[in-house]
Amino acid sequence: MVEAAGKALRAGAYRPLNLPRLVEVTEDSSGQPIAIKGRRRQVIAAITDRWRLDDEWWRAKPVARLYYAVRLASGPRLVLYKDLTDNRWYEQDY
Amino acid sequence: MKILCILMLHFPLACEARRNPALAGRPAIVTHAEGSSRLVLGFSPGLAGLQPDMPLQQALARHGRVELIPADVPHYRTVFSGLLDRLEEITPLVEGAELGMAYLSAGGLELLYPDEDALIDAVYKAIPEAFLPQAGLAGNKFLAYLAARRCPPGGRRVLAGDSGAFLRELPCDELPVSLKTREKLRDFGIAALGDLMALPTGPLMAQFGPEGKRLAELALGVDNTPLYPRLLERAIEESVTLPSVTVSLPAILVAVEGILARVFAKIAPAGLGIGRLSLWTRTWNAEHWERLIQFKEPAMELKTALGRIRRVLEDYPQPGPVEQAGLRVEQLACPRGRQESLFREVRARDHLAEDIRRLEFRQGSPQVYRVKEVEPWSRLPERRYVLAPTDR
Numbered sequence A: 001m002v003e004a005a006g007k008a009l010r011a012g013a014y015r016p017l018n019l020p021r022l023v024e025v026t027e028d029s030s031g032q033p034i035a036i037k038g039r040r041r042q043v044i045a046a047i048t049d050r051w052r053l054d055d056e057w058w059r060a061k062p063v064a065r066l067y068y069a070v071r072l073a074s075g076p077r078l079v080l081y082k083d084l085t086d087n088r089w090y091e092q093d094y
Numbered sequence B: 001m002k003i004l005c006i007l008m009l010h011f012p013l014a015c016e017a018r019r020n021p022a023l024a025g026r027p028a029i030v031t032h033a034e035g036s037s038r039l040v041l042g043f044s045p046g047l048a049g050l051q052p053d054m055p056l057q058q059a060l061a062r063h064g065r066v067e068l069i070p071a072d073v074p075h076y077r078t079v080f081s082g083l084l085d086r087l088e089e090i091t092p093l094v095e096g097a098e099l100g101m102a103y104l105s106a107g108g109l110e111l112l113y114p115d116e117d118a119l120i121d122a123v124y125k126a127i128p129e130a131f132l133p134q135a136g137l138a139g140n141k142f143l144a145y146l147a148a149r150r151c152p153p154g155g156r157r158v159l160a161g162d163s164g165a166f167l168r169e170l171p172c173d174e175l176p177v178s179l180k181t182r183e184k185l186r187d188f189g190i191a192a193l194g195d196l197m198a199l200p201t202g203p204l205m206a207q208f209g210p211e212g213k214r215l216a217e218l219a220l221g222v223d224n225t226p227l228y229p230r231l232l233e234r235a236i237e238e239s240v241t242l243p244s245v246t247v248s249l250p251a252i253l254v255a256v257e258g259i260l261a262r263v264f265a266k267i268a269p270a271g272l273g274i275g276r277l278s279l280w281t282r283t284w285n286a287e288h289w290e291r292l293i294q295f296k297e298p299a300m301e302l303k304t305a306l307g308r309i310r311r312v313l314e315d316y317p318q319p320g321p322v323e324q325a326g327l328r329v330e331q332l333a334c335p336r337g338r339q340e341s342l343f344r345e346v347r348a349r350d351h352l353a354e355d356i357r358r359l360e361f362r363q364g365s366p367q368v369y370r371v372k373e374v375e376p377w378s379r380l381p382e383r384r385y386v387l388a389p390t391d392r
Helices: B012-019 B057-062 B073-086 B118-128 B140-151 B164-168 B181-187 B194-196 B201-208 B210-221 B249-270 B302-314 B347-364
Strands: A021-027 A034-039 A042-057 A065-070 A078-081 A088-091 B002-009 B030-034 B037-043 B067-070 B092-096 B101-105 B134-138 B157-158 B236-246 B273-283 B288-299 B322-333 B369-373 B385-389
Touching: A021 A078, A021 B302, A034 A078, A034 B002, A034 B037, B002 B118, B002 B140, B012 B030, B012 B037, B012 B073, B030 B057, B030 B201, B030 B288, B037 B101, B037 B118, B037 B302, B073 B092, B073 B101, B101 B181, B118 B134, B118 B157, B134 B140, B140 B164, B164 B194, B181 B210, B194 B210, B201 B210, B236 B249, B249 B273, B249 B322, B273 B302, B288 B302, B288 B322
Parallel strands: B030 B067, B134 B157
Antiparallel strands: A021 A034, A021 A088, A034 A042, A042 A065, A065 A078, A078 A088, B002 B101, B002 B134, B030 B037, B092 B101, B236 B322, B273 B288, B273 B322, B369 B385
């Protein structure tokens, strides 16, 4: 029988899942995504859905996101959102 | 393709008479229980006005002095199955429609049997005379059945060409449709197939629904029902005689567990399970009880099968003290979409935890995680699940 390592597991031992990934997005004049920049530019063929998420408004950094479900010209579907507090774009499985 | 119908109208009683020759020539009725009512399963040839599945009270009202024999259905099935085996030596396509009724495909046998009589002779050679077989040959099952009904035991009737004249005078009670439909026909005063023939299909369908179309076709001698040959399926039969007659469910279950263990000993090495089985018991006064048990997913273990059997035995009580129990596995099946465990050992969870602890001891930080729900209702996707160390 091996004794436990004796190290107390901290909250940091938990690993979050499905964290948003920062992406670089080209917007059109109305602020809607038209392409994802990266090693290879991926053109967005269609926006299939859009919704806004506001939460934790009582905190110092409230959550305000504008989600877009998009279909790329190459076929795959993605969910992107624009963080309205810092105007950066993220990709996240919803 | 021509179909040959072999009819043995007094099959259950013929089976009993073979076991007990003293019964030969004596008026007798074979009875079986359906819920709380007792019905006629078979009867001696001389007893007029009786029908299979008729309530026993009605039968006794017609013939008071008869010997009553409780049905031994497993035995009749075994005998019938043996007869079908013999018939399959004549033609490979044999359907055992019900006890005492078989359909044979008569097509493509010309080189073996030059004419119809030669074929029927071969069939009669395969069936002992005591079963009083009647043979009818026609273009479809319905006509072949009618032809067999209309000939004496040991005789034969072949229907060829136009069957209109043959059908015209036959009563509508011969039609293989629901009892309700037959009664309705009687209420309408449609007694013979000739009367039915004269009616157009449209009004019949308007009155009887989809069965109306079948009625119209059958009246004209058209029957498209295909022949369903016996499938070659491995069946396992096991039975046990209890040390003493009992009504105790645990005692019956112990006996059933014993025979199930024998079944699993045969099929488990091949990776097979039980898909369907027929459980039967016989009471001390020769009452037969039987239930068909279908497993939604094949029972791969004795415990699973026994659990289901226990519920059936609890739900359907025995008609009396049980003397013998048996089962017939009618369908063997492979497991479907079954996820095998990676860790088969006893206390596998403990061993796994121990291994993880060893790994973390060496590496110094959590190495194995599991997905844990935190706020599955959260609108923020990253808040819903986390990876947590396995010992948390």
